[in-house]
Amino acid sequence: MSATAADFEVRRPDSFGLRLQHRLHGNPVLGPLAVLMVAIVAFSIVNSRFFSAANLSLVLLQVTVIATLALGQTLIILTAGIDLSAGAIAVFSSILMALFATDAGVPAPLALLLGFACGTAMGAINGILVTRIKLPPFIVTLGTLTIFFSLNSVVSNSETVRGADMPGLMTWTGDAIPIGDFRLSYGSIIMLLLFGFFAYALTWTAWGKHVYATGDDVEAARLAGIRTGRVLFSVYTTAGLLYAVAGWILIGRLASASPNVGTEYNLDSITAVVLGGTSLFGGRGGVIGTLIGALIVGVFRNGLQLAGVEVVWQGFAIGLLVLIAVSLDQWIRKVKS
């Protein structure tokens, strides 16, 4: 329990609601974690198949691409920005790396790196528009979303590149290590390692502190000597690279690179971030919350499916969760000093 401004005053005993508010304020991961736990227990009771190793590994597999996208999205939302082009960059990067490896005949490792470079460059374009031209991130990424999807159709001729035509490295992310009935894909391992890396970078490096400070109050950060333009640019560029990695994982998941998937990925990545307790107003939250948020989406989709709920109502449930999460965030932010 944190001591607050009331050091001079007589402390009133806090109500349960106030204490909860303070607790959630201090640790934004608690809320999403509780939701995830309750959901897992509830769905396990409804259908015993839910809590089987095979099904849980399916849930993890299903959330891997979205979670990786949401990781990049988290970095941007922490700076009080938003990226509507996340899915577009991922899908376009996956097409590019697939075409490099097939049509262009570039060796697979190089094709992969070129794909990553393209994703990074697309993120950098967002970053330049946000920091140099000083356009709102929403508008910038709305524009680049449309542009990247359009270029994607042009470059790919709207044709799918089959996984069988690609070198093994391109679809390697879909291979899995069996642990009993649990199948852990290499894509999921990459995703989890990236979450670990960024959890560290955000809490233990100066860069991380600067990301939070910039999102908290950009003017205060600038006056404190932080080069906020550089921080923002680094965040959009890094997110671009993460989206390209998500594109690679996507090839493994689908066993192909298709230009016609992923329109829903843009918003799904934002959903995962919001459910994970990261505030859309910036400066609050973190990547561990986002991982939990992505798992919440996966658990709900899968659990509702097993419970026999129709697909259309699954979307309804996820939407409801988002609204509750954002309302909760508003309430938490009102913590009185």
Add this chain to the structure above:
Amino acid sequence: MTETAVPVLQAKSLTKRYGRVVAIDGSDLDLLPGEILAVIGDNGAGKSSLIKALSGALVPDSGEILLDGQPVRFRNPMEARAAGIETVYQTLAVAPGLDIADNLFLGREQRRAGPLGSVLRMLDRKGMRSEAARHMSELGVGTLQNIGQAVESLSGGQRQAVAVARSAAFGSKVVILDEPTAALGVKEGNRVLQLIRDVRDRGLPVILISHNMPHVFEVADRIHIQRLGRRIAVIDPGEHSMSDAVAIMTGAAPPP
């Protein structure tokens, strides 16, 4: 005025124009070692422009700034800070979501020694926290037990204390405070005044910009009165009353 010591910070006939508006009209300023110099003036007298010129937030059109007798030019606040001039802006410049230690070291974080710091770029959180705690207690901000507490959970006076502690910790030459007591209640305002005295007593000269005459007269060693873009008087608060100062400031009385 008798110049007993070389001024730490000196401005000579600074000028700044915005089109036809003259913000600073050949203004001077002298800050002596170990003193609290209050800068007062009516709205539009050019005191904030003058201060911005000293803290690097504004580049004067002409005139000279001397730090320890050496001419200096600041193109941005970072350069002034590198030269040892720390400014606490009215807007505080703290990141509310970060904790006290993080805020104290914001923009100049310290890394761990060895490969953890150089390769993994790991921050020395423990070291920064204990150093932050030391700075805060040196300034008598003892009520802040928890250095890991988020700044947004602090009161206005405590936030001000964090900002002042940061400037005192890193300012090697001069600390400039812009309206540090403006948003505070009586009790907290007095605490911050004590903090300002503590900073001076540690040997750092302070420039204090304030509208609050009782506060100015309580802590200032000398009072610089700015009027119509220039310094028209420097008075000793022991020899003049508040109404004298206000009269000079508004032009109702001639400067002494």
